Every structure is written in structure tokens, then in C-alpha cells.
Amino acid sequence: MSIYQNQHHVIENVVTRECFSGVVGIKEKDYSPFVTAYGLANRTENRANDIQTRFGIASGCKLFTAIAISQLVEKNLLSFDTRLKDCLDVSFPQFDNHITVHHLLTHQSGIPDYFDEEIMDDYESLWKQVPMYLIRTGADFLPLFQNEKMMFNPGEKFHYNNAGYILLGLMVEKVSGTSFTEYVEQNIFKLCSMDTSGYFSLDYLPSNSALGYIDNRDGSWRTNVYSIPIKGGADGGAFVTAFDMISFWEALFSRKLLSESYTNILLSPHAKVKDGVHYGYGLWMNSKEDFIWKYHVMGYDPGVSFHSAYYPDRKTQTVILSNNSTGAFPVMKEIEEFYHL
Template identity: 35%
Template sequence: MELQEAVDEAVDRTGFSGVVRVDRAGTTELAAAYGLADRAHRIPHSLDTQLGIASGTKSLTALTVMGLVERGALALDTTARSLLGDDLPLVADDVAIGHLLAHRSGIGDYLEEDAIESISDYVMPVPVHQLATTEQYLSVLDGHATVFRAGERFAYNNGGYVLLALLAERSSGTDFHRLVRELVCEPAGMVDSAFLRSDELPGRAALGYLERDGLRTNVLHLPVVGSGDGGLYSTAADLSAFWDSLFAGRIVSPDLVAEMVRPHSDWPEESERYGLGFHLHATSDAVWLEGADAGVSFVSLHQPSAALTWTVLSNWSSGAWPITSLLHARLSS
């Protein structure tokens, strides 16, 4: 069965809604949009629909921070405390930028994913409209006790990436969303990627739905504007451009890219490894962005040795996973 036929069959079987793209050696082998970006108004997805990437944002946060490292505004051994002052007193004094990037900081997390039965049931601890700027996230980052000593081990941590966004702002004097745009999106040619307000989405942005069917969206489940751990909207074309630009050294230098995609931790629970802001295959050179949240599921993978890139963006909570499993099975080497 040809790849397009196999994807079409999986879409029909699972109710996938979103965009799928596969590129190999500079040629787009598959680019297809399925389902509805707006169910109530029956607006279909198109190839240039902007969809949320949830925790896929963390990789862009990591690159923003490394861009500031490259410019001398931060260093991997810069401590969080040196920029926090009296804020977030439970963050240990020895927690540094490098620990946060590698999920080895040991700080308490505002969003413990392992404790959540269903991401579609999770609600923020403060009204979501109060989370529009990174500084406003201080209210949800505060009050979480240290879990382990910095550097001791790996533990995936959402709050750590919001803290990185805050530290990037404070070290540069520039709004985090602007930093991502100027240091990552613009050099990568990601012209349709941005942090969008969930309560005023533009016409090409997809609404995020909690279930395969129904009209209930994620607008009450996520911050009105994301920060370092999630909330960016992007397109399949932008993500293809991202990988090309990353490994060409147009975002940060090749030496810094190599450091970011070098394994810094094993993650046996997920059968993978982790770098600085990037998921890494357990044995191959495949590297990827991944996001899962209420109304969002997403993977974008690049394997340099195979000159292969593929992206799956979906606008409901579990929509992307059957298609990503298919692409892993058909394309992994």
C-alpha cells in the first residue's frame, strides 16, 4: 500500500483531523489536510492552517535561550536565582539554565502530567485569562517545593520551561514572544508561526477540540496566551522550514545545535533519550518535537541520516497518535 493510501485509510478509521506532511531529500512526498479546523462552521483544514503545537514550543524556547547564550546574555551555568531576585523562593539557588533545558533542575512543577488521568479534564489553577504574559505565570510557578537536587536526574518539567522564558525576558529586557519571533521564527523562515490568543484566533487558525466528536473547545483549559512550555501555533510548511534552518545553522551555530541534540539523559519510561529541548530516538539520530494538550496533539520528526522530515498536526487531544504510529512504522530506519 502506498504511503498516501495508508494515511488516507488511517484517517478514515480514526477520525484524524489536521495536516500531515512528509519530506525526503528536499522533495515533498506527501502533504494533505483532513477534517475540520472549525466544526461548528464546517471550515475544513488546509495545508496552511495554523495549529497549536503544545509542548513542541519547548524546542523553540530552548533555541531562544541558546540564542541568548550565543549572544552572551546568558550562559548554561547562569543560575535562575541571579535573575529571579526574591521571586519563586522555592527554586534552589544552584538551579542553572543548563539544568532547566535538560529537565534536570529538580524544581517543583505546576503541571505534573503523570498525576493527570485525562489532559482534557485538567484545568489551570488560575483563570486562564490571567495568563497572557510570561511574568503573569509567576502565580502558577510559585509554591512548588524542590523535588530533587539540581542535576541529579531527569524529570520532564513544564514549569521549568516557563521559568526559562522568564529568565530569557529578564536577561534580555525583551518580551519572550518577541524573542522567539526574532531569534527563531524569523531566521528559520517560519512566517506563519506565532503565539496566538485563544480567544481571538485569526481565520487560518484551527480551534482545538477536546474529543474526536463534539463542539467543546480547549479555550477554558489552556492559558489565553502560551509561554515557554507551550502555546505556539504553526503550520506544516513552517515546521519543514524549521528543520532545514536548524541543521543549516541559521538559528544558532552548528556547534550549539550539536550540543542540543546530543543525549543528556535517558528517558526509559518513553523509550527515548532527551537533549536540550529536543526528544531523541533511543538508538538512531532521529530528533523530534512533540506536543500533547487539551485540544492539541503534534509530532514533527527529523532524521538527518535519512534526509527525512515528517509532521503531524491535529486539533483534537488524541488525534495525531495513530498517524504518527503509522509514519514511525513506515518510515523509521
Template identity: 35%
Template structure:
């Protein structure tokens, strides 16, 4: 795709965000569009930090897999062995692998199969969600949807449970665990867990249409990201992540991370351990979608090509991502 074609799509759709294409670390295209803060007319730049929604589920998975390599967890470790009496609705046979592959069948606090819109207020007191343990009341009382291992069923709550298990197995908080085991070895120096109610000057505010006006997403998302997504990052750091992952700098058995575990025909995709996979090729994806956030990054490990589109609006990334990515 020519740069002018990207510009055309951006103009036609009112795109707000950043697009970057690089090969082997060399930037072939990089451009920012729209505003990071509309009230103050602050433009997005290539260094702007954006929320990546479920894109950071991959970071949770890798933190867990790093603990597995260290012997603190196993793929067949049951959630119950670390939960104790917490979350009694989670079946005793649900394992770490079930949670990593969205096959646990546990009830979800943010159920994407339910009849709700991404713009609905669904998580309650967002300002109280500052730790993984704070999610326990939201996760509790959710009945099992299907038997563990029966099928693929995308589950946000499952990755919060993974964060909780990782904390209890690793002996440190989830945020520090991801910093130490994913961000630091990947050289992701601009990626951080930012509070939505005190965003720094270089972070984009997320916007979504509500009642005929565009509003920020501050009341829609947890104030601080947890295991199911929401960390803030830059397009440069996303590229650094892919390079580090396939260089073996985060975990040793990258082949196991990207080995297809489940076909997801309704998405025309497959799924590995916390990462989306192309249905036919070896291209790997991080994907995030939430109120005021849209993000997709594709990496081809054979050509070392990364294509990333990240937006601070709910639907913003998709038109360009569809045109850019396989």
C-alpha cells in the same frame, strides 16, 4: 508507508489535522483532513495553523541558547541570579542547563506525573495568562521534587522559568525574543503567538471530548502561549524550522543542541537541550500534547527527511505518527 495507508488510518480514527512528509524540502506527501472549525464546517488545509503544545519548547530552548551564544547567559547561570526574590522555592543551585534538560527538580504548575487527565481544568484563570510574568503566581509555592541534576523529570513550569530568565537576561519580552531569534532566521512566516480567544480564520480550533460532547480548548490553555508551549504553526513552517536548525541559521552549535543529555527509558527516547531524541539513531523530535492538541514531527538529519503530523484534537495525531515515525 503508502498514501492510501495514511488515508485508511485517518478514516478509521476520524483524524482531523494535517500530515506532511518531505525530503530535502521536496514534498513527498501532504494532505489535510477534517475540520478546523466544526460549527462553521471550515475544513483543515495544508496552510491551516495549529497549536503545537509542547512542540514549541524547542523554540524556547533555542532562544535561550541564542542568548548564551551572545554571552547574555551561560548554561551554568543559576536561576536565582536572575529571579532575585521571585519563586523562592526554586533551589539556589538550579541552572539554565538543568531547566533545559528537565533535570531541575523544581515543582511544576502543570505536573504530568500527577493523577490528572489532560482534559482537566488545571490552570485557573486562563484568560489572565498573557505574559510570562503573569505565570509567577502559578509557579510560586511549588516545593522541590528532587535535587537538581538527580534525574530526568519532565517539567512544564521549568520552561516558563526559562522564558522568564530569557526575558530578564535579554531585555525584551519572551514572544519578541522567539520571533527575533528563532522564527525570523528560520523563515517561519506563518508561525505566531495567537490568542485562543481571537483566533484568525486560518487557525484551527482545538477540540476535546467533555461530558459526552466535543468542546473547544479555550478554557484549558493559557490564552497566549509562553515558554512551555502553545505557539501556532503550519506543517510548512515546521519543515522550514528543521532545515534552518541544521543549516546553523538559528544557533551555531547545533551538535550541542542534539547531543543526548539524558536517557528517558520510560519514553524509549533520549533528551538533548529542549529537543527529544531517538533512543538509538540521530532522529530528532518536536512533540506536543495538550487539551485539544496533538503534534509530532521527526527529522532525520542524514536523509533530510521530515515527517509531521499535527491535529486539532487531543489524541488525533498519535495513530498516524506511530505508523510513520521510527
């Protein structure tokens, strides 16, 4: 039985309940993708989201950074054991000298984070002292954390860390000789035929891009233009469509981005998060009795919520893109529960 049977009923129920705004995509095996859109991309102009609308995905694109690093390792331009201090000519006066690329990829470096999601919940507060319109490159983030103390010793534990991926992006730039966003667009997006995806500046978004919306308790709302960095980079902020994200998963699992051996390294469980949940290089994986049933990425920013997954046993993909701060997670759970993914 195809996963698409009764999909309208299932998705319509949850999007109505959650007041979901965005796009939902499902792709099973060799079937054509099922993609449907809800809500408004631009509330002022009453412009609806459609199945080709581009959405920001926040931290969902850390996987692109991990693939970029892995490509450079495969070319022998870097190694997973390369130390931070041996790669970047940047001062980190209180950082441990033994931090490696592997530590950064797996959130086990122990470095201070510019936004620690375990103790901070207001991402917008970061930009009260540092205007968000000045944050256009990875180097622009450095003053927010480079002089702070380590949180723990490298390799000691898993602790989700955005700053670590900023440093990985700077490594990509140093080794490749090109900007991080250009490297990803040329060496990942282009190979995946992600023709409408990119790292776009919020003050110059291309056509058919959804504005992110923050809803207030009193019923009022505002866009997220002053709430997140003006341009995305190695720790998050790319814009994609549902079709492009489906193309990405297909390219990754058909070994178009990395060789089989390096794809397997990327997809291996390198850090235990909790029982049944591990982290590889740039993505999460859920397991049951040592069988990985789900590889997935997610992203949350003010005005952005995103979940996308690949289910290897079913060879099925899901993509949930939203231009609201919440909504993607309950849609994903409803789909998984109904279709027993």
C-alpha cells in the same frame, strides 16, 4: 525509492481509522514536501482544514525556548551554568540555590511543576481557581509554583517539567529586554521564514487557524478555549503550519539558527529518559546502538495533539498537526513503520 510512493494509501488508512482531524506533512531530502489535510478547522461553520491551516502545538515549542536560550548563550549574554537565583529577581523561597539553566533545559532541576504530567492528567482542572484568560505571560504562572517545595535535588534525575520552561522564558525576557514571544518570532520564526506562525491569543486568532476540539463520550463536543492558557509562551502554545515546521527543521539542521558548535550542544543527549530515549535541549532523541535515528518534539493539550520529527539518516521530516486531543501519535507511528524510518 521516494518516501512519497504509496503515501496516500498509508495515510488514508490511519486517518480513517483514527478519525484524524489535522494536517500531515512529509519531506524527504530535496523532494518537495507532501502535505495533506483532513477534517474540520471549524465545526460550526463546516470549514475544512487545508494545508496552510495553523494549529496549536502545545509543548512542541519547548524547542523554540531552548534555541532562544542557546542563542543568548552563544552571544555571551548567559551561560548554561548560570544559576536561576543569579538571573531572575524573583522570590523562590524553597528552591535550591544551585539550579542552573542546564538543569531547567533538561528537566533535571527538581523544581515543583504547576502541572506535573506524571501525577496529573486533567490540565483543565488548573483553571478552576485561576481563570485561563488571566494567563497571558510567563510571570502569570509564577503563583502556581514559586512557593512550593523542591521535588528532588538539581541534577538527580529527569522529570518532565513545564514550570522549568516558564522560568527559561523569563530569563529570555530579562536578558534580551523584549517579551518572550516577540523574541522567538523575530529571532527564530523570521530566520526560518515561518511567516504564518506565532503566539496568538485564543480570543483573537488570525485567519485559517484551527479551533481545538474536545470530544465527549456521548458524542457531544466543545472547543478548548476555556481549557488552556489564552496565549502560549515558553512552555507551549505556539501556532504553526506544516510548511513552517518543515522550514524550521531545515533551518535548524543547516545551522541558520545557531553555529555548528551550539547546534551540536542543543542536539546532544543531555539526560537519559529510558533505554534508547534521551533528552537534549528542548527535544527528544531516540537511539539504536548509540546512533541517534530520530530527533523529535511533541505536544498534547485538550484539543491539541502534535508530533514532528527529523530523521538524520534519511534526511526526512514528518509533521503531524491535529486539532483533536489525540490522533497525532498513531499517524506518526504508521508512517514510521511503513517507511522503516
